[in-house]
Amino acid sequence: MADIDLKTETPDASLPADGFLFGADSQAAASPSVYTTQSVATRLLGSTTLSGTTITADAPVLDLAQTWNNAAVSFTAMKLNVTNTASLAASYLFDYQFGSTTRLRLTTAGVLTLGTAAGLGDGSAGTLSILNGTTTVANFGNANLVLLSRGISFGVSIGSQDLFLGRRAAANLRLGAADAAAPVAQTLSVQGVVAGTTNTAGANLTIAGSQGTGTGAGGSIVFQVAPAGSSGTAQNALADALTINANRSLSVATTMTIGDNSGTVGRLNIGVALSQGLFFGNRGSIGTQADGVIVMRDNATTSFGRLCFGGATSSFPALKRTGATLETRLADDSGFAPHAAEWFSITDGVTAPGASAGRARLYVDVADGDLKVVFADGTVKTIVTDT
DSSP, X not given: OOOOOGGGSOOOSSOOTTEEEEOSSSXXXXXXXXXXXXXXXXXXXXXXXXXXXXXXSOOOSOOOOOOOOOTTOOOOSOOOOOOOSSOOTTOEEEEEEETTEEEEEEXXXXXXXXXXXXXXXXXXXTEEEEEETTEEEEEEETTTEEEESSEEEEESSTTOEEEEEEEEETTEEEESSSOOSSOOOOOOOOOOOOTTOTTOOOOOOOOOOOOOOTTXXXXXXEEEEOOOOSSSSSOOOOEEEEEEOTXXXXXXXXXXXXXXTTSSSOOEEEOSSTTXXXXXXXXXXXXXXXXXXXXXXXXXXXXXOEEESSOSSTTSEEEEEETTEEEEEETTSSSBOOOOOSOOOOOXXXXXXXXXXXXXXXXXXXXXXXXXXXXXXXXXXXXXXOO
């Protein structure tokens, strides 16, 4: 604290109730001088400097203590009120330094600066900002908005962060740190039931698209992937793979696989080309040749065996393709199956077919119009003549 030479002060003529009484030159002086509290305070508060001496043990320069003991009073331990008649904008309400370097200071605009780079508060009413120099890194306020210029990281301790949320682009939230040569896989999960809790169901995860109003459709939920491109170092472009539309329909870009694509587990592939369609494991498929034309094929999409009805044993019938012939067979293909109908329609007039081992062939002979049958041994019988 700066010394005050009371000899240079003008003593008061009388002793006020709130004054100080000092000896003229010493404590034992017979004729003391009197100074008011205000006169001493003016000299003290004009500019007070406390300079402690060098110490080797803890001894605070300023160590204050106070006891509050009235429940009806709102106390204030420390208060500073500055009347700013004129000052530079770079003025501070306080400036705490260590080794002559600022560690904590508060500007008259309400910006609390930590160290020499980061700061809290940007002077905006109702906001709390974290600054890096003059650049706002985060801003809290304005209807609970948090504006981040970089991202948020989480970890079990400082320096061991392993979860990152950041801004990839406009309106684009990124899981994970910035793009890198070896990106880390990310997982988005929902709170589960704690272990030790018996037979308790988990909670739902709801992903909602944007809501429309009136006749305006809501937004779709779009899943994108980055298909492999040509050799190079450029990032592959994202492309829509799966879209859940506002009308609750599902759209896929090319082929949809449900299950194991290897065929060891049932799968359902949906495509539009003849080589695609509905695949049943690696056993067969149903596709389309054209609008309204359904084609059943094997897994290689080059042939077809038989279509069984009700089961796959001899207790059930099936339709089998043999070349260009369609046969009614038992479902296990152990023999032919009966085929009942109200009537059969056959071509009126064909060239007499040749004999077939183990079979009889019914036909209308183009030569004479008669209905005939040719047996396996080549014998031809006329059933009825065309008269």
